[in-house]
Amino acid sequence: MLSKRAPHLYVAKTVEEAVTALHDYGHDGEPIAGATWIMRAPVRRAPLKKAYVSLAAIGEMNAIDVTEREISIGASVTHQALAAMLGSVPSLKVLTDAAAKSANPAVRGVATIGGNLCSAGFPAADLVPALMSLAAEVELATVNGSSRTSVEAFLQARASLEPGAIVRRISIPRRAHYSAHARLPLRKAGDYPVAIVSAALEVAPDGRVSHATVAVGSVEERSRQWPELENALVGGPLDADRAKLIGAQHLRVFKGRDGVEAPGWYRTQVLPALLHRAVADIQAQLEKQQGR
Ligand SMILES: Cc1cc2nc3c(=O)[nH]c(=O)nc-3n(C[C@H](O)[C@H](O)[C@H](O)COP(=O)(O)OP(=O)(O)OC[C@H]3O[C@@H](n4cnc5c(N)ncnc54)[C@H](O)[C@@H]3O)c2cc1C
Structure with a gap:
């Protein structure tokens, strides 16, 4: 009863x-x-x-497994644990930065990656665009068994999931890319970001971008990829100024949401600057790796 x-x-x-x-x-x-x-x-x-x-006492949902092919994260892993345990994996910088910069230390100590994905009606979730940029897959468990789906498909289905469906794990394929997370909180740490750019870029030996996955959060009701920008970035040099220019040319695809923290037009207008910051971060990582 x-x-x-x-x-x-x-x-x-x-x-x-x-x-x-x-x-x-x-x-x-x-x-x-x-x-x-x-x-x-x-x-x-x-x-x-x-x-x-x-879900806190379920052992497997608190574990992180790293294999050659993928990194599998239990849905109850906290933001703090994500940042601490995966901070040394360079390709995951977009995710570990998202986890380390969200909210405040007290919240990060208990807030989980599964909760971030499942908070329906929360457009400013930091980990969601980060996971999209990494082409992560969400494993759902129900009484009828488990299934895997993309983050985008999961977000579309989230509101209509049957009672009994939980996110069990999140799996990220291992790729030879560089990644970065740029977010804009208006006041100070602890604010929800008004706009987020998460980027994962593969760079060919000649310095050109060979593959791009860029996701935007907090601008619209739901995080989503930015395919027009991704296509325009590929084939050109890795350059933050160029990325900013291209970003400014492809802003019309977004319909910014009005909210108490910022109007919709503002959320879209800051995207080129956030993109610049993310690509500059990636350039710095590449230069560091090449010992420049
Ligand atoms: C002061 C403050 C600041 C914040 N700032 C940020 C920020 O900057 N960035 C950010 O991204 N978030 C922020 N948040 C929001 C929040 O902390 C995150 O979204 C967090 O990741 C939610 O995780 P949780 O474990 O606490 O979820 P819960 O509150 O436990 O659950 C959230 C929702 O997800 C569902 N759920 C949880 N786990 C699962 C699962 N495994 N399977 C299915 N459904 C599940 C629950 O039923 C519920 O509907 C902030 C929150 C506070 C209080």
Whole structure:
């Protein structure tokens, strides 16, 4: 019997226990990880659920596995742990910087990568565009088994997922690219960013960009890739000024969202500068690696 007042908390020990409990609670239940988004439900005037299923004690969801082909991150890994445990992997700089710069130290210590992906109606999530730029895949677990999908497809399906679906892991293919995360908070640390650019670029031996994946967050309701820019970057030299110029030529594809922190036009107008910052970071990484 569920209480009418305080929500019921069920602490799952395995993924199977979690999905079964959530399936049984139906629309009365929800997973809970670090609770940094859920605790603000009253501020958003969102109703609390009658029951929460904690994912924090599920061992596999707190683990990071590194193989030659991919890096697999349990959905309950915190922002702080991500930054600390993967900070030495150069190709993941976009993700570890996103984790290390989001929110504030107290929030980063409990907020999880799974919670970041699953916070519906939160356009400013830092890890989402970072994961998109890395071509990450999301592993969903349900009572019927597991499946993998792209971050973009996951975001599209997120609102209509059946009760009982949880994000189990996030897998990132290992690639020979350089990556960077540029975000613009308006005041100080702890603010949500008004715009985010996450970029992963492969660079050929002649210094030209051979592959580009660039994702934008916080500008529209949902993070998304910027294919027009990606196509224009490929084939040209790795150069922050050039990237900024190209970015300014392809701004019309965005319809910035108006919000309390910034109007929509402002969110789009700052993108070329953020892109410049991200590409300059990548240039610096390349130069450092080449010992220049
Ligand atoms: C002061 C403050 C500042 C912040 N600043 C930033 C910032 O700069 N950048 C940023 O990105 N975020 C920021 N956040 C938002 C928040 O901390 C993050 O989005 C965080 O990653 C959410 O993770 P969590 O584990 O706390 O999620 P929770 O609050 O536990 O859950 C969030 C949602 O995800 C669902 N969920 C959680 N885990 C799973 C899973 N494995 N499978 C399915 N559903 C799941 C829950 O049911 C809930 O709907 C801030 C929050 C605060 C309080």
